[in-house]
Amino acid sequence: MPRFLSASPLLASTSAIQDSRYPENIRCEWLITNYDPNQEIEIGFANFSLETCTACDCDYLKVYAGDQRIQISFYDFQVEDCCSCDYMEVFNGPSSSDRIMGRWFGEDLPAIMTSHELP
Structure with a gap:
């Protein structure tokens, strides 16, 4: 739980x-x-x-x-439908210079993500 x-x-x-x-x-x-x-x-x-x-x-x-490892899942997701306006990025590490796991915008629910490498 x-x-x-x-x-x-x-x-x-x-x-x-x-x-x-x-x-x-x-x-x-x-x-x-x-x-x-x-x-x-x-x-x-x-x-x-x-x-x-x-x-x-x-x-x-x-x-x-x-x-x-960290697993992230979303139940609902809604961001402006414009990839250069509002978006969400997930990185496999503590900073934006680490490998990017994805970038999302709009209303499509991101898939479940698990960090691939340990920091």
């Missing part, structure tokens, strides 16, 4: 993780760690949306599982 965990903010938060200490619509980054290979982490957003504005640069959600 997945367990819901809270994350530690590295930069300012959007309302996605509902922490009122941080302003909305500002570049944010969250680090989620899991060192127990027998434990699953499920991250859920009832509504994760960003308004188009000059302060909306980019949001990052980083998940690190120690020396374990």
Whole structure:
């Protein structure tokens, strides 16, 4: 059974993780760690949306599982249908210079992804 965990903010938060200490619509980054290979982490957003504005640069959600592989699955997905506007990218590592696992936009649900190499 997945367990819901809270994350530690590295930069300012959007309302996605509902922490009122941080302003909305500002570049944010969250680090989620899991060192127990027998434990699953499920991250859920009832509504994760960003308004188009000059302060909306980019949001990052980083998940690190120690020396374990990570599996990501989506139940619902909706991003602007424009590959150069809004999109989601998943990388196999902690930075955008790591190997890209995919880039998605529109409403097509991404397939279940599992990290291929350990960081």
